[in-house]
Amino acid sequence: MSQTNTCKGTVYIVKEKDSLYQIAKAYGVKVRDIMRENPFVNVYNLQIGDELCVPGFLSVSENAYTPYIVKKGETILDIANMHKTTVENLAKSNKKIREMTLPVGTVLLIDKAK
Numbered sequence: 001m002s003q004t005n006t007c008k009g010t011v012y013i014v015k016e017k018d019s020l021y022q023i024a025k026a027y028g029v030k031v032r033d034i035m036r037e038n039p040f041v042n043v044y045n046l047q048i049g050d051e052l053c054v055p056g057f058l059s060v061s062e063n064a065y066t067p068y069i070v071k072k073g074e075t076i077l078d079i080a081n082m083h084k085t086t087v088e089n090l091a092k093s094n095k096k097i098r099e100m101t102l103p104v105g106t107v108l109l110i111d112k113a114k
Helices: 020-027 031-037 076-082 087-093 095-099
Strands: 009-013 051-055 065-069 107-111
Touching (some): 009 020, 020 031, 020 051, 076 087
Antiparallel strands (some): 009 051
């Protein structure tokens, strides 16, 4: 079921070893909000390839940001350099950066305009 037209946020494709809790934490939303937006997905038994609507994730403009998933060993500076931006610009659209720790799997928004 494709949710790209009805999802008021972003559509996340479930990958191996994903859990609803991990997805919610990475996107900074509540588990119950994801559950409410996905009544036809068995959120207790996620399958690879399931499409989940993550509500409210893209709040400015759907095309203003590109999601980026942090990989093992990457630092905030590495990610900023890779996307030709600054740590300050990343911090404007990613509250998680203020914690200065980015666990593997954290989703950052990369501003396409920068």
